[in-house]
Amino acid sequence: MGCGVKGCTRNDLNGFLVDNYDDEGDWKYRTLALNFDPTTQLFMEKVQGLGPLPHIRHENQSEMMWFTYPQEKGHQIDYEGIWKATTFKGTEIHDTCLLVEKDRVWQGPKDTETCPDDRQAYAQNVTADYGDMWWLNAKEQKAKLGQMNVTVRWYPQGQPPKLTTWEYLPAGENWDQGMLYRYEQTLTRLADGSENLQTNTITELAKQI
Secondary structure (H helix, E strand, C coil): CHHHCCCCCCCCCCEEEEEEEEECCEEEEEEEEEEEECCCCEEEEEEEECCCECCECCCCCCEEEEEECCCCCCCCEECCEEEEEEEEECCEEEEEEEEEECCEEEEEEECCCCCCCCHHHCCEECHHHHCCCHHHHCCCCEECCHHHCCEEEECCCCCCCEEEEEEEECCCCCCCCCEEEEEEEEEEECCCCCEEEEEEEEEEEEECC
């Protein structure tokens, strides 16, 4: 980054632009978003392809994300607690309260504005429905940023394999108040041999406690 030598301002580290240029025969047509959060000390870069052009014959829909942060951060994200999950599928929107403890996920009330604090309200074990939440199998009840920003192929019992892309955007000094996004996807192979990734369901998880 050009400001690295003299020092960067917040304006240097936040912005949005569209690339559309010839990079030595590899044409770039994409968005680039930059964001720096002084509380988390996290610098995020996200690139999203904007589709084909006459001189771009592939799908050009790939998405890439980079995180830059101090070495001591990003390794101890506390994921345990009560989360409100808002699921978007087609025109339907549903809210579900979840309790995540150790290697288990428990379901509480549905379609409520706020989730109850009382652990007794979370009686239904739905861990099997969240087999893609693979960091729950870790020995520690903490996750790394990389674990929560990844694509996972998982195998629910008695069902075909599923594909999920996770995105976690940290917030708060301890990085545990961010938004967690779950993209449930289908990967199909097209007639020309290329692959198409389609998102069927999006769930936004916000930590309450």
